[in-house]
Amino acid sequence: MKDVMVITGASRGLGKALTLHYAKQGYRLGICARNEEEVMKVKEEAIALGAEVVAVRADVANAKDVDRFVSVVEATFGTIDILLNNASIFGPGPQLLADYDEHMFQDVLHTNVLNPFLMTKRSLATMLTNDRGLIISITSAAGQTGFAEWGAYGVSKFAVEGLMQTWADELSETETEVCLVDPGEMNTAMHDIAVPNCDYPLLEPEELLPLFDHIIQHRGTVNGKRFDIDSFLEEAGQ
Amino acid sequence: MTNLVSFHEAFSLPAHLHANTPAEHRGNDRSDVKLLHTERKSGRIQDHTLTDLTELLQPNDLLLFNRSRTIPAQLVSETDNVTVRLARQLTETSWEALILGKDKTVVQLQDGVTLHVQGDGSEAPLKRVTFHGLHEPVLSFLHKYGEPIRYEYINTPWSLESYQTVFASVPGSIEMPSAGRAFSWKLIHQLKQNHIQVGFLTLHAGISYYEDNQWPDPLHHPEAYMIPAETITAIHEAKARGGRIIAVGTTVVRAVESYAKNKHSHQGAWKDTTNLFIQRETPLQLVDGLLSGLHEPHSSHLELLRAFLPDDALLSSYQHALQNNYLWHEFGDVHLML
Numbered sequence: 001m002k003d004v005m006v007i008t009g010a011s012r013g014l015g016k017a018l019t020l021h022y023a024k025q026g027y028r029l030g031i032c033a034r035n036e037e038e039v040m041k042v043k044e045e046a047i048a049l050g051a052e053v054v055a056v057r058a059d060v061a062n063a064k065d066v067d068r069f070v071s072v073v074e075a076t077f078g079t080i081d082i083l084l085n086n087a088s089i090f091g092p093g094p095q096l097l098a099d100y101d102e103h104m105f106q107d108v109l110h111t112n113v114l115n116p117f118l119m120t121k122r123s124l125a126t127m128l129t130n131d132r133g134l135i136i137s138i139t140s141a142a143g144q145t146g147f148a149e150w151g152a153y154g155v156s157k158f159a160v161e162g163l164m165q166t167w168a169d170e171l172s173e174t175e176t177e178v179c180l181v182d183p184g185e186m187n188t189a190m191h192d193i194a195v196p197n198c199d200y201p202l203l204e205p206e207e208l209l210p211l212f213d214h215i216i217q218h219r220g221t222v223n224g225k226r227f228d229i230d231s232f233l234e235e236a237g238q
Numbered sequence: 239m240t241n242l243v244s245f246h247e248a249f250s251l252p253a254h255l256h257a258n259t260p261a262e263h264r265g266n267d268r269s270d271v272k273l274l275h276t277e278r279k280s281g282r283i284q285d286h287t288l289t290d291l292t293e294l295l296q297p298n299d300l301l302l303f304n305r306s307r308t309i310p311a312q313l314v315s316e317t318d319n320v321t322v323r324l325a326r327q328l329t330e331t332s333w334e335a336l337i338l339g340k341d342k343t344v345v346q347l348q349d350g351v352t353l354h355v356q357g358d359g360s361e362a363p364l365k366r367v368t369f370h371g372l373h374e375p376v377l378s379f380l381h382k383y384g385e386p387i388r389y390e391y392i393n394t395p396w397s398l399e400s401y402q403t404v405f406a407s408v409p410g411s412i413e414m415p416s417a418g419r420a421f422s423w424k425l426i427h428q429l430k431q432n433h434i435q436v437g438f439l440t441l442h443a444g445i446s447y448y449e450d451n452q453w454p455d456p457l458h459h460p461e462a463y464m465i466p467a468e469t470i471t472a473i474h475e476a477k478a479r480g481g482r483i484i485a486v487g488t489t490v491v492r493a494v495e496s497y498a499k500n501k502h503s504h505q506g507a508w509k510d511t512t513n514l515f516i517q518r519e520t521p522l523q524l525v526d527g528l529l530s531g532l533h534e535p536h537s538s539h540l541e542l543l544r545a546f547l548p549d550d551a552l553l554s555s556y557q558h559a560l561q562n563n564y565l566w567h568e569f570g571d572v573h574l575m576l
Contacts, residue, residue: 056378067398068381071307071409075377078408126407128423129305129438131468173427 004077006030006070008060008119009087011038013188014138017205018084018212023051030073030080032058033087052077060087060115070122080126082216085116085137088156090193094149105152112156117163124176133176134219136212137164139226141182150194161226168224177223179215183208184229203229210236248553249535249560256391257570260400261420268404269422272571274559278527281551283558288420288572289428291529297433298481300472301529304415304489305438307406309377310384310398311413311445313353317346322353322367323387324380325412325445326360326459331369331376334359336448348383349373361458363448377409387413389447391567401568410442410462416568417487417530435476437469441489441512446537456515456538463493464509470497471505473524482526484576488539491516491525498523518544527576532559532566546575 005022009015011033019031023046031046033039036057043055054076058065073080091108092101116137127133142150143157161180168178185191187202211232215222262268273286275294286294295301311324320339327333337345337355345353349371356366372379386401403418405426426436441463447453473483473494485491496512497504516522518541528546533539543552555573564571 054375056374063399064381068378071309071381072375072378074307074407075375075409125305125307125405129303129405129407 002026002028003081004028004030004073004079005082005084006073006080006119006123007084007086008032008115010055011035011042013190014183014186014205014208015084015086016042017209018086019046019053020049021206021209021212023047023049023053026050027082028052028077030054030056030069030077032056032060032069034059060119061111063118066115066118066122070119070126074126079130080123081130081133083119083123083127083133083135084212085119085135087115088112088138088153088190090153090190091151093151093153093194094196095151096149097151100151108152109156109159112153113159113163116160120163120167120178127176128174131175134216134222135164135167135176135178136215137178137180139164139180139182141184141228143182153194165224172223177219179222179224180226181208181211181215182226182228207233247535249556251534251566252560255560255563255566255570257565257567258391258393260396260569263396263400267422269420269425271420272562272564273529274532274555274562274564274571274573276547276551276555276573276575278546278551278575281548281554283555285562286574289425291425291574292428292432292434294574294576295429295432295434295484296481298435298476298479299484300435300437300476300481301429301484301486302437302439302469302473302490302494303403303405303418303421303486304441304443304493305403305405305407306411306415306440306442306489307409308386308398308401308411308414309409310380310386312385312387313347313380313383314385315345315347315353318342320345323412323445325364326461327410327442328366331372332356333367333369334364335367336363336445337365337367338449349379351379360460361455363452387445389567405438408440408442408464410440412445413443414568415441415443415487415489417490417572419568420572421486435472435481437472439463439465439469439490439493441493443489446539451536453536453538457513460511460513461489461492462509462511463489463496464507465493465497467505467507470508474503474505477524482576483524484527484529485525486529488516488528488530488542491522491528491542491545494524495520495522516542516545518549520545522546527574529572529574531568531570532556532564532573534566543575 005027010019010031046053056069058069140157142154143161275284313322323336325334351371401414
């Protein structure tokens, strides 16, 4: 039986592409998003591809929603093998920090930092008792370099990198692994906010999928690593 | 001390020993609780803290935990002035439940969901009920509108998270399997580093009190359990190496001894329902030691403890706990019988 994979922010962009990709491969999927109608639509598409899917409307920056979502997945499939922490928001942009609204800053940090913390902590209960697990969190080049007008989004991704580095160190003696994926600049609704009227080519979310396959195939060697799509495609000769 | 009735009447619990606050909210780490150790062979009693387990246990000992996760099993209907405590799941939408308040055949819940009383449960006062009008998994509905069951000694509405062990990952317990609550992942990692083995199983704990001085009869209160193949292998390997099997909680004793009674040498995963009532005369086939909370005079858990300790030793231990201000219940201290 194929692994159980949980994907947050599954209704659009990379989250949706990952859901449909792993549905085709026969994974049992637990997906969530804040928009119920959209996540249910993705669920139907994934079921049409032959997957078993549990979809829940949930805001994963909210601890109660996280517990409800993960509990429903555990009760349905009995386990969680892989967690993809994909959900995040950009906030206002492009905008100088000097102009940035304080409440918006708090909202972006709260959403982008708390959600991978809550989802990872909650899923670890299953993974550590099973002695098996893989957690992939989405980061950004803006999580290592501060870019003008990317605002709280970049700051939040710095925090996500610190969070996952800390967890990777703490889990180094276990069979559960944590790693990061920097997906580069993708053609998504979020990128439209960050870079309106973008005049250079962008990757489509589907072009990221081989990198996720690569990480899953190399389980046992990925803890603490940071993968970026540009290096991956370059090594693959693309 | 020769019978349960006299044992039950041998002590009463003073109000200040009802733990009403989780250890981490008393200003400490969740694993910072006291541990009372009663040696099974000698009856010798010693005071420790839980973190001393790394020294009290030996390499090759196997500590078994129940990873069942507490569900928010209490629903309140303000419309009908009724409180429903789910007691046991029968199917996705059919449950046994304790209904407190007005006598109703249909209870109005949130989101247009109703609960229909279908008849009597496995023992009085339980009723068999069915959810109607759900638009989501019943567990999702419970998480939206339910609360953990809190008893009268709790005066703060602690969150559901307070009623979980750190390793709780199989949703289904009506009340927290609380003996494992004080374990942190840090302590579990330290135990492993000291070559003490750790394993997990699942037994969904049911309701422990029916109100009005009524307690469940374990014989009429079956509980579902599952022991993974790797845990069964670990049990047999620990025994073969001369290690001891130490149950964290009475639920673990019930699961492992039920397994032993049915399929002692079975190697795959084992899944069943048990109504095994372990008491003083019950021979223990696999479990060598028990780490448990401290139990009230009339609970059936206390009867199970008599399978581990002679009545005199058990009573002495409880008197010692009373005199030394050990705390009772799910947020309290723990007792190792080994």
